[in-house]
Amino acid sequence: LPHVLVRKLEGFAELSETDRQAIESLCGKTRTVRAGEDLIRGGERPDKVFLLLEGWGFRYKLMPDGQRQILAYLIPGDLCDIHIFVLKRMDHGIALLSPGAVTTISPGKLIEVMDRHPRVQRALWWSSLVDEAILREWLVNLGQRDAHDSLAHLLCEMWFRMRAVGLAEAGKPFSLPLTQAQLGDTLGLTPVAVNRALQRLRGEGLISLQDKQLTIHDPERLAAISGFEPNYLHLDRNGQSSGLERQTLDACER
Amino acid sequence: LPHVLVRKLEGFAELSETDRQAIESLCGKTRTVRAGEDLIRGGERPDKVFLLLEGWGFRYKLMPDGQRQILAYLIPGDLCDIHIFVLKRMDHGIALLSPGAVTTISPGKLIEVMDRHPRVQRALWWSSLVDEAILREWLVNLGQRDAHDSLAHLLCEMWFRMRAVGLAEAGKPFSLPLTQAQLGDTLGLTPVAVNRALQRLRGEGLISLQDKQLTIHDPERLAAISGFEPNYLHLDRNGQSSGLERQTLDACER
DNA sequence: CGTGAATTTGATTTAGCTCAAGCGGGGTGG
DNA sequence: CCACCCCGCTTGAGCTAAATCAAATTCACG
Numbered sequence: 001l002p003h004v005l006v007r008k009l010e011g012f013a014e015l016s017e018t019d020r021q022a023i024e025s026l027c028g029k030t031r032t033v034r035a036g037e038d039l040i041r042g043g044e045r046p047d048k049v050f051l052l053l054e055g056w057g058f059r060y061k062l063m064p065d066g067q068r069q070i071l072a073y074l075i076p077g078d079l080c081d082i083h084i085f086v087l088k089r090m091d092h093g094i095a096l097l098s099p100g101a102v103t104t105i106s107p108g109k110l111i112e113v114m115d116r117h118p119r120v121q122r123a124l125w126w127s128s129l130v131d132e133a134i135l136r137e138w139l140v141n142l143g144q145r146d147a148h149d150s151l152a153h154l155l156c157e158m159w160f161r162m163r164a165v166g167l168a169e170a171g172k173p174f175s176l177p178l179t180q181a182q183l184g185d186t187l188g189l190t191p192v193a194v195n196r197a198l199q200r201l202r203g204e205g206l207i208s209l210q211d212k213q214l215t216i217h218d219p220e221r222l223a224a225i226s227g228f229e230p231n232y233l234h235l236d237r238n239g240q241s242s243g244l245e246r247q248t249l250d251a252c253e254r
Numbered sequence: 255l256p257h258v259l260v261r262k263l264e265g266f267a268e269l270s271e272t273d274r275q276a277i278e279s280l281c282g283k284t285r286t287v288r289a290g291e292d293l294i295r296g297g298e299r300p301d302k303v304f305l306l307l308e309g310w311g312f313r314y315k316l317m318p319d320g321q322r323q324i325l326a327y328l329i330p331g332d333l334c335d336i337h338i339f340v341l342k343r344m345d346h347g348i349a350l351l352s353p354g355a356v357t358t359i360s361p362g363k364l365i366e367v368m369d370r371h372p373r374v375q376r377a378l379w380w381s382s383l384v385d386e387a388i389l390r391e392w393l394v395n396l397g398q399r400d401a402h403d404s405l406a407h408l409l410c411e412m413w414f415r416m417r418a419v420g421l422a423e424a425g426k427p428f429s430l431p432l433t434q435a436q437l438g439d440t441l442g443l444t445p446v447a448v449n450r451a452l453q454r455l456r457g458e459g460l461i462s463l464q465d466k467q468l469t470i471h472d473p474e475r476l477a478a479i480s481g482f483e484p485n486y487l488h489l490d491r492n493g494q495s496s497g498l499e500r501q502t503l504d505a506c507e508r
Numbered sequence: 509c510g511t512g513a514a515t516t517t518g519a520t521t522t523a524g525c526t527c528a529a530g531c532g533g534g535g536t537g538g
Numbered sequence: 539c540c541a542c543c544c545c546g547c548t549t550g551a552g553c554t555a556a557a558t559c560a561a562a563t564t565c566a567c568g
Contacts, residue, residue, distance in 0.1 A: 043485075061394050064481060069394045086380060091387050091486040126340060133345050135389040140315050140323045142396035143442030147556070179514065188397030193556055195516065227318060232345040401524070433546065447524055449548065 003027075004053055008077035008165055009123035011235065019120050022113045027051060027103040039080060039094045039102065046090055048104045050080045055100020056177050060185070061092045070186040072131065073097075073158070077165050081131075082110070082124050098177040126234070133232045142188050145226065147197040150187050152226035155207060159216055160230050176214040257281075258307055262331035262419055263377035265489065273374050276367045281305060281357040287350045293334060295347045302358045304334045309354020310431050314439070315346045324440040326385065327351075327412070331419050335385075336364070336378050352431040380488070387486045396442050399480065401451040404441050406480035409461065413470055414484050430468040 005027075006020050015023075030053055033039070039050050042061065057074035071092055074080055080094050085107045114121035134157070141150040158176060159168055168174035178186075180194040187194070201207050206222045208215040216222055223230075259281075260274050269277075284307055287293070293304050296315065311328035325346055328334055334348050334356075368375035388411070395404040412430060413422055422428035434452065435445040443451070455461050460476045462469040470476055477484075 059390075061390070063394070063398055067398050069397045071390045071393055083379065083383060086376070087383060087488055089485065091488075092390060122340070125337065129337060129341060132386050132389065135386065135393065136313075136315070136325045136346060138393060139325055139389065139396065140317075142393065143323045143439075144317055144321050181514080185397075190557055191515080192517090192558085196556090199516085231343065234341055234345075434548095435546080444525060445547085446526085446549085450524090453548085 004077040004165070005051055005079075008127070009120065011164055012123040012126040013119045015119055015123070019117050022117050023120060026105045026109055026113060028105065030101050030103045032101045033096045033099065035096055035099045037096050039096070040090055041093045042090050044090050045088060046085050048106060049082060049085060049110060050094070050102045050104055052076055052078050052080060053101040053103055056097040056175075057094055057100065058097055058182075059092050059094050068185045069188070070182065072134065073161075073186075075161060075165060076100075076167065079105075079124075079127075082128055097182065130234050133234065137232050138186075147187070147189050147193050148200055149226045151183065151194065151197045152201060152206070152222050153228050154183070154187065155201075155214065155216065156219070156223050156226060156228040156230075157233070159214075159219070160233055160235065164233070164235050170219070171215075173208070173213040173215040175212060176209065177212045258331040258419070259305055259333075262381070263374065265418055266377040266380040267373045269373055269377070273371050276371050277374060280359045280363055280367060282359065284355050284357045286355045287353065289350055289353045291350050293348045293350070293356065294344055296344050298344050299342060300338055300344055302360060303336060303338075303364060304348070304356045304358055306330055306332050306334060307355040307357055310351040310429075311348055311354065312351055312436075313346050313348050322439045323442070324436065326388065327415075327440075329415060329419060330354075330421065333359075333378075333381075336382055351436065384488050387488065391486050392440075401441070401443050401447050402454055403480045405437065405443075405448065405451045406455060406460070406476050407482050408437070408441065409455075409468065409470065410473070410477050410480060410482040410484075411487070413468075413473070414487055414489065418487070418489050424473070425469075427462070427467040427469040429466060430463065431466045 003020070003024050006015070006023050009015060009023065033055070035055075039057065040046055052074050054076055057078070057080060059071040059074070059080075061069050061071060063069070074094070080102075084090065114124065137153075137157070141153055145153060155176075159174070162168035162174050163170075179191075180198065181191040183189070184191045184194045189197070198207075198209060201222075202209070206216070206218050206225075208217065222228070257274070257278050260269070260277050263269060263277065287309070289309075293311065294300055306328050308330055311332070311334060313325040313328070313334075315323050315325060317323070328348070338344065368378065391407075391411070395407055399407060409430075413428070416422035416428050417424075432440075433445075434448040437443070438445045438448045441448070452461075452463060455476075456463070460470070460472050460479075462471065476482070
């Protein structure tokens with residue numbers, strides 16, 4: 001089975017066999033994690049990088065009144081995160097939504113691999129740029145779109161992301177292990193607003209969602225109503241993931 | 255006069271004299287930019303990096319209906335941006351809010367300097383982590399805080415950022431060249447909601463804002479009501495900006 | 509089975525939107 | 539030099555999407 005991180009990074013850069021081996025050598029022992037378990041909490045000093053192997057995770061911030069804002073979803077292959085170990089303390093927490101598995105990577109080893117394998121470094125860099133682009137698009141969701149449209153947009157995004165790592169295909173249902181309350185914490189809505197928006201999407205024949213399995217019946221229409229433009233995910237390299245400009249690539253290569 | 259980018263990066267890492275010279279050598283000829291002028295538009299292929307020398311800039315996305323979401327503010331010393339030249343096309347635009355000046359940096363030269371000056375590279379990396387952290391905090395603003403609190407939070411943030419580059423000091427007014435409509439595009443509010451929230455902040459004796467000059471009369475109270483916690487800006491290195499953990503620093507140093 | 513969590517539905521309230529009108533000041537052109 | 543105009547700010551009066559409150563129903567799991 002192809003390593004989940006290799007698969008993800010191959011979406012961002014062409015990797016050699018030794019690149020692939022280097023990536024695989026990063027991983028330590030895997031650890032299973034219960035649903036809801038924190039990998040790290042806001043304010044803690046991170047000393048290792050987690051790689052999510054199975055299940056979904058999420059970044060979050062807690063408000064003094066107990067409200068929660070979800071800042072990102074992590075799916076298999078995502079690092080949590082490549083670079084935060086540079087900073088003294090986490091400014092947010094990371095937890096699992098569903099039971100899953102992670103492996104830990106030591107910062108030192110990661111830096112070593114990045115030094116020796118520029119293509120890997122570039123792929124990691126790229127991937128963190130995509131994370132930032134997603135954050136910007138979520139800002140648009142919260143700032144400009146109403147409940148119905150922002151939910152539609154989020155579902156489109158998750159479908160594209162899952163497809164990019166081989167966990168979803170056109171026309172088939174895929175796993176979306178989120179409660180309506182968690183969707184609400186993502187979009188700044190109450191659970192009841194999420195419920196009604198979901199009803200409407202179902203009524204419009206756009207999606208089915210039951211038992212945490214989401215089916216998107218009409219991706220084009222769903223994208224159209226929500227203004228979803230997949231370019232921000234930078235996934236257009238050979239139809240999958242975005243390519244580098246040649247000159248920049250060469251420059252990076254030294 | 256100390257170079258604006260040097261000053262900013264010194265907030266993130268201790269730099270040697272040669273580091274400082276390398277940074278200054280990056281800059282080409284400066285160009286003045288009119289208020290409202292685009293540096294780059296969404297969808298374009300970036301081929302250079304801009305460094306903002308004077309004035310305020312902002313990142314934005316346009317909606318099909320003409321609505322605008324502001325994604326970030328850029329103040330003197332900010333790069334727009336260090337790394338986006340890796341990606342094929344901009345997924346957002348960058349423009350100036352006020353008349354200003356920029357200089358352009360070639361990607362190749364930047365990569366060369368980063369290779370030769372690891373401390374500079376780390377400072378740039380750090381600074382992009384802070385940008386991401388700001389994005390996360392804005393998400394909390396839009397998702398969880400009401401108009402009054404999110405406006406208060408944003409004003410706190412801008413005060414801290416301006417202070418960190420020496421453009422504001424405690425008790426004194428500083429330049430905030432934003433219209434109420436632009437504040438609205440930032441916080442997902444209409445201009446009239448912004449106006450009323452500003453009135454209330456003024457009425458509470460927290461701020462004065464006239465002629466684009468903002469005075470914060472009671473920073474503690476303003477921070478308290480909005481739940482502002484400056485740690486996400488990672489500015490605590492010797493009271494200014496956050497320090498690296500020793501071991502990580504050494505690891506990065508190779 | 510039973511219990512707590514997740515979903516659904518309904519009724520009411522409200523923060524912020526929309527629409528609209530007035531005001532002030534700075535820049536432009538006659 | 540003045541008149542005009544445009545833009546940003548302010549204020550007022552409804553309106554509406556989503557919040558809040560509440561309860562019923564279904565579901566997952568021990």
